[in-house]
Structure formats: C-alpha cells, structure tokens
Amino acid sequence: MASPGLLVQKFGGTSVADVERIGHVARRVVATAETGKRVCVVVSAMGDTTDELLALSARVARAPHPRELDMLLSAGERISMALLAMAIEEQGRRAVSFTGGQAGIVTDTLHGKARIVHIKARRLREALDAGRICIVAGFQGVSTEDDDTTLGRGGSDMTAVALAAALGADGCEILTDVEGVYTADPRIVREARKLATLSFEEMLELAASGAGVLMPRSVEVARTHGVPIHVRSSFTDAEGTWIGQEVAVTDGMEQPIVSAVAHDTSEAKVTVGGVPDRPGIAARLFRPLADAGINIDMIVQNVSAEGVTDISFTLPKSDLARARPLLAEVREALGAEALSEDDGIGKVTLVGAGMKTHPGVAADMFDALADAGINIQIISTSPIRISCVVRATDLERAVQAVHDRFGMAEASSVREELASS
C-alpha cells in the first residue's frame, strides 16, 4: 500500500500569537489531516516572543555570545510547538512535537545564521507513518558540534521547505498573515491583485527585491528540490499563490509578460567620485567589502571623462557603519577625489518570466517613471527583472506608476495584451 500524501504546513508567529490562534491553527491542521494526508507542521515562536527574548539579552550583555543567543531564542519555538501539539491532541488527534535537533536538522556552527548541512528525518518519518501529526520547531537546528543553532531571518520558511524536500512531501504550505503574493504591496497600490501562480525564478527575483513574504534562501531550496510552495492566509481558506516550476505554474495558459512590482528601502547608495579609470579599480574597491561579508547589490560606473570616473553602488543600510572605514581606506589607496553616501533612496523592481521573450518591457517601465516625473539613478536588469533606484520620496509613486502602466490590476488584460502582441 502506498503511503498517503504528505503535506508540510508552516505557520508564522502572527498565526500562533496567542492561545486562541493556536486553537485555530490546531483545528486547521486537524482538518487537513482528516482529508487523509500525513501532515508535518513547522511553527515559529508566538508573536513577538523572539523580539522580547532579544530585548532581554540586550539588557544583560552589550554583545551577547552568539551561541548563548541561539540557546535563548530557540526557547521560543519550544513553547509554541508544545502548545500546538497539546491543542491538536485536545481535538482527538495524536500529535508530537520535535525540536530542530530531534527532527534531525543538522546545521553548520555559524550561530545566528546557520545553514542546514543535512536532515536525518528518521524520527519524523516513523512518527508520520505511525499516524502522528508532527510539529517541528522552525528556525532552529543542532550543529555538527551538538549545540543549538538558529537559521537566521526567514529561518522557519527554510525549515519548512527543507523538510518538505527531505520527506518527499507533495508540497509546502506557507500560512501567513497575507493572502498570497500580490502584484504590488496592497498598502501602496490599492488595486493590487493576488497572483494565482508564480515561477520559482520570479519569486526569487521578487524576494531578492524586497517582497517580504518569502526569503530568497527558502525559494532557492524549493527550486533545487522541486518543492511546490503555496503561500496563503492562515486566517481564511482562500487559495493563495502557488509557486512552482514554470510549466506547472502556467497550467496550460499563456505566461503573462510581467507578474509583480516589488519595492525596497533597505539599501543605501555610496558614490566614490573621481577615481582614476584604470583596469582593476573595481576589484580593488569591492574586494575589502566582499571580504567583510557585505553584499553589494547594484553597481553603476559612469563613462570615463579625462581619465577619471564615478562608481556608485548600493548596499544594505545595516552594513553602512561597517563599510565606512573600509571605504575610507580604499578611497585613500585609489586616490579617489570624493566619497559620499545617500540613504534616502528606494528601489522599484518589475519581475516577469515573460520578459525574456518580450523586448520593450524595460523601455515601457522607464517611460512610466518618466511620465510620472521620477528620475532614475541606477538601473539593473536580469532576464526576468528590471530594477531602478529612485529617490525614496518618489518610491510609492513609482510603484503605482509601473503597476498602472502594465495593467497589473486585471489578470486578464495582461493576457489579452500578450495575445494581441
């Protein structure tokens, strides 16, 4: 007899913020199990627990030891997962909770941002095969040195996707406080529309461009292992957004040209001015930043005039303080004339798998911004993405203008446009 289908369901902190919501999640999980599926649930810490624990640690130590911070933070999921297991048992189904370590999630020793090395899912498999609903602590694992570790931001999604891959699940539901992935942030674009489907590649670009719903790491793992993700609301039964292989996603219908607009205000722009334009300049400029683990995003180099050039690039605002002394040194070494920074910028990004075969999308986007009187500072593109840096004060208008220009509020109109092109 073949094993029944297996589903991984991940509930975020908002979905288990109090005992009433935990009761609601328990009913939802039981309802899924009643359909005959085996269910493995991944759960975050309740509400603001993680932030509260971080605040406590900040009160006892200026720079808490990363190992001890992980020990502290991992208490959060322990509480939510045990309560959820109890609540499910209260409804008459057998449930059992597992810490990251007990679930066999083995990580490296990089406390605070550990990476999963492998998953020994034997205990989970046995419990699932015995008809138990398994509750696994998100965000945590045990290191190769037998210490508790946490996986960093978005770690619970990573746990869910990695477990779905290890267990050979049919899919991974990410249940959250939004109804899915939207064509733009509904707080900015009132007529933003929930997307029914997205390819892994599109979701990766959106996630990397500021769409907070999923972290790029989890999407990468899902793509590598072919795990379909369903992002949906934990508060309603409405279908959310399916993220999967392109073929499966388009489901027989034509691929829309563009899918969504993302925006991001987490980066700052640095400009190194009056740099002698010699080969190797870029390497000398960016090597020290790379060595310090600082991710550079967009880079633009002006056309050289009289043997000197300007180089601008963006980096996370949170890395600015660490980057400053490195940049001052490099400026000295390169003999650059000026060094300036600007944290008043924002990035608007258009993503769509259909762009690959439809030239002119970039031009339409630039037009839309120009018509709205918005100046573009830096441009960066990939086969399925166009990003523009604009003034932070122009960002919301930029998102709205791009959303309007591509008629993203109506799913059909995009398809019609495609059909007529």
Next chain:
Amino acid sequence: MASPGLLVQKFGGTSVADVERIGHVARRVVATAETGKRVCVVVSAMGDTTDELLALSARVARAPHPRELDMLLSAGERISMALLAMAIEEQGRRAVSFTGGQAGIVTDTLHGKARIVHIKARRLREALDAGRICIVAGFQGVSTEDDDTTLGRGGSDMTAVALAAALGADGCEILTDVEGVYTADPRIVREARKLATLSFEEMLELAASGAGVLMPRSVEVARTHGVPIHVRSSFTDAEGTWIGQEVAVTDGMEQPIVSAVAHDTSEAKVTVGGVPDRPGIAARLFRPLADAGINIDMIVQNVSAEGVTDISFTLPKSDLARARPLLAEVREALGAEALSEDDGIGKVTLVGAGMKTHPGVAADMFDALADAGINIQIISTSPIRISCVVRATDLERAVQAVHDRFGMAEASSVREELASS
C-alpha cells in the same frame, strides 16, 4: 597538577527573577570563580515562568500530554541559563550553558517526574577543565528515548546534587531566598534560629515533614554520595546551613538533642470505622492505594473492641479525589461500618539526631502540647523524629509550644541541657 576545587552552585527562580537579579547572580558566580574554584552553576527558570507556561498549557488543553508539557516547561531554564551565561561573559569570564540533555543528564521516560538514570558528564568536564564557567539547566534531562523530560518538584536541587556527585564536587551550594534551615518557620516562630549544621538524616526527616527548603529526593542523593550541601541566601554573603555527614556536622562539639520543628498542612486524615479485626485487614485496605501510587504517611489502628476496630491514616490532600472511589470499594469489600475524611488537620514534627540516645524527648513533646491544651490525634516516630497530628487550627500554637519547650531559640541552652543530663 591537581585540578582546582569544584563547586556546584544552584540558584532558584526567585534569584534569577529579572535581568537585574541575573546580573547580581553573575557577579556572585564570577566572585566564586575568582577564588580559583571551578564553578558549575545550576539554574531554575526565571521567577514565575514555569507557572505562566503551565497556565498557557491549561488554556489549550484540559489534560496536556506529559511529553508536550515537558517540552514546554523546559523552555523556562533555557531562557534563564542563556541570559546568565551572557551576563557572566559580559563580566569578562568565559561561560557556556548546557541543557539537561547536553549536560548528559539521562533520565527514565516518566514525563513530569522523571528520575535520573545516569549522568554522562564528559562535556561539562571538558568545559570546566578549559576554564569555562558551566551553566546547566536545572529540572530537566533527556530520556533514554531522546525526549526532553522534567524531574518534577524540587528538580533543580536534584540536578545540582546529582551533578555535584557525578563531577566529584567539593560541595553543593543551594542559593535561595531564605538564609538557611531554621529551628522552625520564622513566619510562625519569631525567635526561630538559623541552624549552622544538620545531618543528612535530620534534613531528610525535616524535608519529609514539610520543611520546604529542600526535597527529600535531593537529600537522599546527597547522603548516598556524601555531597555536603550548603543552603544559603542568594542575596547576602552570610553563612547558611551546612548539611553533611553526622561526624563532619557536629564538628567536635556535642550533638544537640533536638534540631528543629517542622509543620505540614498538605495532608488529610481518613478513618475507616468498624472494620472486622481480622489478620490481613491492613493489607487489603492499603494495597489498592499503593497500586494507585498514593503515598500513605501515618497509620494508627485503635485497640480492637468487640471484634471491630478503627483505622486512621493520612495521605496527601492532592490524592484525596483519586483515593475516594478506591476506599469506597474497599469499605464494601471489608464490610466496614463507616468511612470519613478530615482535611482540617496539621502535623507538627520534632527532629533531632540526639533523640536516639536521649529517651524522654517524646514525653516532653506530648507534655508541651498538653500544656498548650492541644489534642493529639495520631503519633508517629522514628529514631530521630516525632510527628503528631493535631487540628489545623492548633498547628501554629503547637509549633510555638514545642519550640519553646526545647529552648530552641538559644543554641547554647540545648547544649548545656545536654551537658547537665
């Protein structure tokens, strides 16, 4: 080179109730380490954390699964121990925290009241030998089936004493919110005096008779392994009460006849009246209670009259509800005439290792109670203990009367009395 001395220090929940107190404990631990000793700290959950977690669990399930309850509760020490380790590192000493499982505390699978099977202290020893201050979660272990377990009431003391035994520590300090063991509860007897020393046997009898400062289980383990215990305040540097082998305790001076008075209101009295006085009656009465895990404390059987007798005994009030149906069945089976229960009783207990060689102590105690007009319902004795059940409303006066009669407020007077006898 011989290893430096090793001390286990246990801090209860009140001592780590907030970040300020955790900072205070950190300074105290560092001060101990500065004397050159290796230090292993055992810590309870912060303040009311355990009760708060229990309250949460009661809101999601009527009868939470014991395994999940242990998973939940073990989060408490995880928080306090990580914060304490951070606070110690902040003061410039290396510290590392260990869960019960990481500390090698292996238990049986009786969730909620697990017993320690053995301790694999390799990780702790290595860390201590490397000069680290070790912080271990009290109250918890990992079962032989690799699940998190808790050790039940007084579990953190048990962790401390068992670790002291496993590590071959010089002693085990129990740092708490009282200054030591007193001749009586200072809330009842204003002139109660802190005891400098007590034998394991005396402490065992006191602990079993309602003195809340230590649980009998921990004292038994300390006695078996010869681990001296020092009960003292975590808020002052004052010497507390040393508990050890009798010879070491008396320290060359004469043993006082009596040491302390304990009292207890946690038990109820049951009387089975008009029982046919045949051999085997007691066994038939108490077997079902024993099989249900209900501990019977004091038993008294009246002298038989006309072939029937009354049997009275005490048991924990918390077991009364479970005992009732069993007793009703037994009454039926035995053909007893009456069954009554009384939860308005209290027990006053006098403990002293010197009693063994000094007859007449029991008579003096009965005299003291008679002079105070207090009726004795049940009496039970051991070589170093006399317990009397009285009306609960008489209990405080009984404690005071016994304390007065034996002049326990003055340490010297007891010794003088002994010298003149």
